[in-house]
Amino acid sequence: MAGETDLKKLLATMTPELRPGVHVFVTLPPDAPAPDSLDPVMLFREREGTTLIVREEKARAAGLEAVFSCRMVTLDIHSSLEAVGFLATITTRLAAAGMGVNPVSAFYHDHLFVPADRAEEAMDMLRKLAVESTG
Numbered sequence: 001m002a003g004e005t006d007l008k009k010l011l012a013t014m015t016p017e018l019r020p021g022v023h024v025f026v027t028l029p030p031d032a033p034a035p036d037s038l039d040p041v042m043l044f045r046e047r048e049g050t051t052l053i054v055r056e057e058k059a060r061a062a063g064l065e066a067v068f069s070c071r072m073v074t075l076d077i078h079s080s081l082e083a084v085g086f087l088a089t090i091t092t093r094l095a096a097a098g099m100g101v102n103p104v105s106a107f108y109h110d111h112l113f114v115p116a117d118r119a120e121e122a123m124d125m126l127r128k129l130a131v132e133s134t135g
Contacts, residue, residue, distance in 0.1 A: 002080050002082075003078045003079050003080035003081065003083070003108070004077060004078060004079055004080055004083065005080045005082060005083045005084070007083065007084065007085045007086060007089070008133060010077060010079055010083060010086045011086070011089060011090075011129060011130060011133035012130060012133040012134040013077055013130070014075045014076065014077045014126070014130055015075075015076040015077065015130070016073050016074070016075055016076070016112075016122075016123055016126040016127065016130075017073065017074045017075075017076050018071060018072075018073055018119055018120075018123055019071065019072040019073070019074055021055050021056070021057075021071075021072075022055070022056040022069055022070070022071060022116050023041065023053050023054065023055060023056065023069075023070050023071065023072055023113060024053070024054060024055075024056045024059050024066035024067065024068060024069055024070070025051060025052070025053055025066065025067050025068045025070075025102075025113075026038075026051070026052050026054060026059050026064040026065065026066050026067075027048075027049045027050065027051050027052070028049055028050045028052065028064075029049050029050075030045075030047065030048065030049050030050070032049075032050065034050065034052060035062050037058060037061065037062060038052060038054045038058050038059070038062060038064075039054065039055075039058065040052040040053055040054045041053050041054070041072065041111075042104050053072075053104070053113065054066075056069060068100075068102070068113070068115075069115070069116045069117075070102070070113040070114055070115055070116050070119075071113070071114055071115075071116050071119035071122075072111055072112070072113055073111065073112040073113075073114060073119070073122060073123065073126065074109050074110075074111050075090075075109055075110045075111070075112070075126075076109065077109070078108050078109065079105075079109065079110055081105060081107070086110065087103045087105070087110055089129070090103075090110075090112070090126065090129065091103060093125055093126075093129055094112075094114070094122060094125060097121070097125060099114060099115065099118055099121070099122060100114075100115060101113065101114050101122070
């Protein structure tokens, strides 16, 4: 179960899925426990603090300062963690449209956090990229 590494196949067969809800990024001080109520989709520890990606309403309910109101797009293909160029190709395409994106790779899939107000535009661009890659 190592996942796909062929760039052309990854691009041509990815199916972007726009996940429900709006997410935000929050940070907690180093070594501070994350409230159980946050239920983060991502948690990453750095020297300066812990970053969490959580649903906007959960961050608000916990009284946390949130940044980057975004939507989560899951690329529905099991990409290998060793795949070369997959996210680079995608983020370059979104960057050409002036869209910031925060990619997160997990074991089975790659996920993109795109501005909430441009999520449908991102989906259109990803679908178009997949079609272009089939030829």
